[in-house]
Amino acid sequence: MTATRLLDQNRPDLMFSVDGVAVPAKQGDTLLTAMLTAGLGHVRTSEFGDGGRAGFCWMGACQDCWVVVAGKGVRRACTTLVEPGIEVIRR
Amino acid sequence: MKVVVVGAGPAGIRAVEQLVRAGVTPIWIEEGADGGGRITQRPPAGFSRSHAALYGADAGRAKRLHATLDALKARVDWRPDTLVWNIRPDAKVLHILANGAAQDEVAYGALILCTGAMDRVLPLPGWNLPGATTLGGAQVALKSQGVGVGANPVLIGTGPLLWLTALQYAKAGAKPAAVLDTTDFLTKARFGAGMLWNVPTLLRGMGLYAQLKLRGVKLHEDITPLAIEGVDNVTAVHWRDAAWKEHVTPCDAVAMGWGLKPEAQLADLAGVPFDYDATQQNWVPRKDAAGRSPMAGVYLAGDGAGIGGVDVAELGGARAALALLADAKLPSDMALSKHLDGRLRTERRFRAALEQAFPYPARLAARMEDSTSVCRCEVITAGELRAAAAADAPELNRAKAFSRIGMGRCQGRLCGTPAAAVLARALQVEVPEVGRLRGQPPVKPVPLQQVG
Numbered sequence: 069m070t071a072t073r074l075l076d077q078n079r080p081d082l083m084f085s086v087d088g089v090a091v092p093a094k095q096g097d098t099l100l101t102a103m104l105t106a107g108l109g110h111v112r113t114s115e116f117g118d119g120g121r122a123g124f125c126w127m128g129a130c131q132d133c134w135v136v137v138a139g140k141g142v143r144r145a146c147t148t149l150v151e152p153g154i155e156v157i158r159r
Numbered sequence: 160m161k162v163v164v165v166g167a168g169p170a171g172i173r174a175v176e177q178l179v180r181a182g183v184t185p186i187w188i189e190e191g192a193d194g195g196g197r198i199t200q201r202p203p204a205g206f207s208r209s210h211a212a213l214y215g216a217d218a219g220r221a222k223r224l225h226a227t228l229d230a231l232k233a234r235v236d237w238r239p240d241t242l243v244w245n246i247r248p249d250a251k252v253l254h255i256l257a258n259g260a261a262q263d264e265v266a267y268g269a270l271i272l273c274t275g276a277m278d279r280v281l282p283l284p285g286w287n288l289p290g291a292t293t294l295g296g297a298q299v300a301l302k303s304q305g306v307g308v309g310a311n312p313v314l315i316g317t318g319p320l321l322w323l324t325a326l327q328y329a330k331a332g333a334k335p336a337a338v339l340d341t342t343d344f345l346t347k348a349r350f351g352a353g354m355l356w357n358v359p360t361l362l363r364g365m366g367l368y369a370q371l372k373l374r375g376v377k378l379h380e381d382i383t384p385l386a387i388e389g390v391d392n393v394t395a396v397h398w399r400d401a402a403w404k405e406h407v408t409p410c411d412a413v414a415m416g417w418g419l420k421p422e423a424q425l426a427d428l429a430g431v432p433f434d435y436d437a438t439q440q441n442w443v444p445r446k447d448a449a450g451r452s453p454m455a456g457v458y459l460a461g462d463g464a465g466i467g468g469v470d471v472a473e474l475g476g477a478r479a480a481l482a483l484l485a486d487a488k489l490p491s492d493m494a495l496s497k498h499l500d501g502r503l504r505t506e507r508r509f510r511a512a513l514e515q516a517f518p519y520p521a522r523l524a525a526r527m528e529d530s531t532s533v534c535r536c537e538v539i540t541a542g543e544l545r546a547a548a549a550a551d552a553p554e555l556n557r558a559k560a561f562s563r564i565g566m567g568r569c570q571g572r573l574c575g576t577p578a579a580a581v582l583a584r585a586l587q588v589e590v591p592e593v594g595r596l597r598g599q600p601p602v603k604p605v606p607l608q609q610v611g
Contacts, residue, residue, distance in 0.1 A: 069289035069290040069308070069309075069392055069393070069412065070309070070392075070411065071300065071304075071306045071307065071308055071309070072306060072307040072309060072310045072333065073305065073306050074301065074305055074306060074307050074331040074332050074333060075208065075212075075301070075305040075331050075332075076202070076206045076207060076208045076305035077305055078207070079205045079206070080205075095205045096202065096203045096204065096205035096206055096304075097304065098203075098304060101300070101304045101306050104306075105306060109289060109391065109392065110289045110391075114287070114538065116537055116538040117538070118287050118532075118538050119287070119288070119289075119391065120289050120391060121287070121289060122289035122290065123292070123296070124291065124292055124293060124296060124535065124573075125277060125278065125292070125293045125295065125296045125573075126292060126293070126295070126296030126297075126299045126300050126308075127197065127277065127293075127295060127296060127299050128190065128191070128603075129277045129422065129569065129572050130293075130535070130569045130572065130573055131536070131568035131569050131603065131604060132535060132536070132568075132569070134568075140259070140260075141259075141606060142604075142606070143259065147191070149192075149203055
């Protein structure tokens with residue numbers, strides 16, 4: 069899934085990492101927005117064998133966008149704001 | 160008396176406003192980093208769109224709600240980033256998790272639950288693919304992040320949110336590949352007269368429809384969605400039109416939603432009984448017209464207490480707070496209560512017409528193929544659910560024990576409605592007869608070391 073930046077994107081750039089690879093983002097992005105606009109395609113892999121997942125509800129209800137944030141543990145990508153230098157691990 | 164309000168959307172804001180007016184200082188708990196709700200959701204710091212650009216026809220409402228919200232924060236015990244994950248009604252205690260890490264308990268004398276709603280979905284083959292989102296999700300992405308879930312999304316579902324989201328995407332520069340409405344024109348027309356109970360909202364809805372047509376967005380009514388196609392990502396939607404002709408519409412995302420369902424898990428844990436509302440095709444927690452639940456000291460308002468929309472949320476939030484104040488023998492504005500009661504009665508008539516004009520297509524859910532996953536969390540198929548029915552599961556909680564439906568990480572939020580339709584058809588009974596998935600703590604996952 070590739071999310072498209074359409075409006076209100078004049079915000080400071082920053083870098084964070086996903087699975088050890090540097091990824092660009094903008095201040096105010098959620099992890100979900102940052103990962104899907106950067107072309108990563110998915111934010112986790114289903115533990116039931118049906119492939120990648122990229123969230124669904126974008127509002128903290130469906131729990132389909134869990135990622136691991138180093139030092140913080142499991143977080144919902146859709147309700148967690150990106151910060152410079154944070155390390156995200158996809159499961 | 161310690162009053163706790165859960166939720167800082169339109170209902171919560173108007174409830175807290177009345178409490179503060181009466182000299183009560185509630186604890187006000189909000190799961191998000193800020194309040195505002197969904198219709199009037201605020202982007203994080205750093206975004207700069209104006210209220211007019213963000214909220215369109217709701218800009219005035221958003222401005223008023225946000226101003227009230229901000230003014231109230233300093234006058235109450237404001238707790239953002241805080242999840243209420245359990246309620247123990249016997250002890251009158253809430254279990255909370257602050258900032259995703261800090262566990263605590265909060266005692267309450269009275270409680271107002273304003274917990275909102277989420278999209279109601281119809282499972283389709285391929286809906287687990289990256290690129291599929293809810294309609295509400297597609298709207299949140301645009302409103303709070305300025306991004307589209309795709310550049311050429313197909314929007315499927317029914318209701319005002321379908322048209323509104325499509326128009327917002329078109330205005331933002333995306334090109335919706337198609338807007339696919341499962342409701343036929345006649346059904347909408349038949350209940351249109353009932354929507355005269357709220358003429359401005361009716362006109363807004365008709366305006367949305369007209370603007371989409373003017374912009375050349377392809378609108379199809381009375382359609383049947385067949386499948387979402389793709390390998391690693393959504394690439395097309397397969398659907399059938401009213402004349403039974405099949406189409407494959409290429410797209411890079413799908414946003415889907417058929418009205419809303421209450422996020423009423425906390426009311427459930429608080430011991431409030433639920434009733435099936437046949438008009439809105441939802442189970443709703445029981446309350447009187449003022450928002451009193453049958454549980455002493457527990458009040459309900461907003462979409463979490465039954466879908467009513469943003470007008471009802473604001474009115475109902477204020478009304479529930481006034482009921483709480485009156486019950487506690489505190490100063491309560493009786494004249495305002497009467498006024499709110501009248502407006503809520505009118506809105507209920509409007510809402511009933513709206514729900515009937517844009518029904519949930521339970522017939523499509525009931526007939527989904529055996530291979531379609533009803534549950535996204537654990538990929539449980541309609542076939543597995545039907546097998547549970549055949550193995551003697553006369554209601555949903557029994558089917559849950561047999562098939563794990565509703566046991567996944569979302570706790571049945573998404574699968575509950577379609578699973579009921581599938582099970583009812585398999586058992587040849589009406590949808591309400593299979594019951595509803597009971598709420599379980601934690602209402603959302605909390606770190607394991609936090610439970611216990």
